[in-house]
Amino acid sequence: MHIIEAKGLKKTFRTKVKPEGFLAGLRSLSLPQFRQVEAVKGVSFQVEEGEIVAFLGPNGAGKSTTIKMLTGILAPSSGSASVLGLDPQSDRTRLAMQIGAVFGQRSQLWFHLPPADSFRLLGAIYEIEPGALKRRQAELVERFGIGPYMDVPVRKLSLGERIRCEIAGALIHSPRVLFLDEPTIGLDVIAKREVRALLEEAARTDGATVFLTSHDIGDIEKVCKRALIIHHGEVVVDESMKDLKHRALARKFIGVKYAEPVRFELPGIVPTKTKLEGGANADGPAGAFTQASYVVDTRRHRIPALISALAEQGEILDLTVEDEPLENIIASIFAARTGAEACDAARPAAESVGGGA
């Protein structure tokens, strides 16, 4: 049995069209116009027990809507879903007992109360016996390092501290499946790293299946073993992280800034952009620059060796190594896919023209 299964899951919303202008606005009061928005266009996938799956896509791709259908919050327009063998709609309460959810943009903790109060109430909601709840809470407090925040009202916690408490709260009833919707949204780099480590540990320690949505590539690289990429409401990629990394995450973006103008060439790598600070009047040989950007294929070049080579050229003021933005990866995957579809569609037509000649 698959732990999570979606079959042609579709969600269409009806939204009111608000026309521009005062008169048009008045007219829409008596004759409102609606538009159908297909948030999710029939996604299908399966997740096995213990998997840590990244469900990725840019904003508006349909990730959150899919999670809400899988957790029983939204009813699908068509298609079906099954989580732990239960229908999220008809078995909502039974399913809720066995799953946990974190929505990064919302809070499940009572805003004006300390997390300890929220944990006590969440424990009661999930019908955990008081003794067991105490033990579980102590375990999570230690694991998540949230002891100092347990008696501070949630409204006074930083976002990073709150998210740690949110995730601990979602695990209070030891769910078999944990749904996380953008858990690192808005966090700084250090807080993101901490949250990812905690998620990884939670999945390992509790053995829970994790279904994580994010538009942050770092989340999936560090935590997940498999990636599902959704775009415009459709699953466009379903493969292991290893394959995805090899295929799509093979490029790194390196930016370097030197104290003095330099002039050099790296074998096999051409800078995508160079800049000489101070412009034409700057002191330096022809073709010299103080800043350069490179796009590096990590299958052909080793990043540490490259950084050493850059460091040998002069005094470095700043150096950045970045992943390719997820939006770019998805766009290229999607462009390749639609291009292939266009070719497939065109081929029979061309063949039939050829055949008729």
Add this chain to the structure above:
Amino acid sequence: MSHTFGAYAFAVGRKYGLAGATGLKTRLAYLGNYAGSILTYGLFVFVFSRIWTAVFESKAGATGFIAGYDRATAIWYFIVAEISVFGFGRFFWRLAEDVKSGQVSYLLGRPYSFVGFHYAEAMGPALVDALIFLAEGYLLGTLLAGPPAHFGPGRAAALILSLLLAGSLQFFLQLALAMTAFWIEENAAFFWIFQKLALIVGTLLPIEFLPARAQAAAACTPFPSLSYAPARIAVAAGIPEGLRLVSVQVAWLLGAVVLCEAVYRLARKNLSVNGG
């Protein structure tokens, strides 16, 4: 997880009991709110006691009565009627906001009765509010109109029951209104109309003060069960009238619970959550 009936009953009682306690704790987080409400309620009672004094001096004539009420009874009526407004009149905002902000994502995904849990969470602090206003009202009423007449333990018990029913009815009607936010983004106008009707029909004035046709129309609505019933039970109703008023409250309450569940089921089918 619970296996026996006893354990199940304990778990369910703890779930909804703690919801009420958590609601109360949240309310207590801002004690300043209490000061504001206590002051406003006191001011309302004082102003209306002056208005009723002026009205009875100019209109009551030699009998001292208007529509069966004397000055003191009218003041006590207002004191009790306003408890329903001050104690139970603000459920709408929090519930409507949860729907509009998308916070409802968490609220719908938990293993509880959505309506029942919110009832417990809202009524915990509301009952304490009502008790505070009851104490304040008793103090102010005694100072402004003298001790309440014919007020024994039986009437006190009937008043508490009627206030509980009024508070519950307020909750379920306001929840039904708040849940219209599942369809209509700006639903505050519904609550505004509801509030004004509740004020006119039985809060500011006893229903006996309204013209006959308005009284007949009011009797077909749930509004008299919100303020009029507990206030009338506190100041004038005998046993048969009290029983009739409480029965009508129970009937409206059952209707409101059914309405809420129906609206909730419909809302779930049509739900779209703001912000994805």
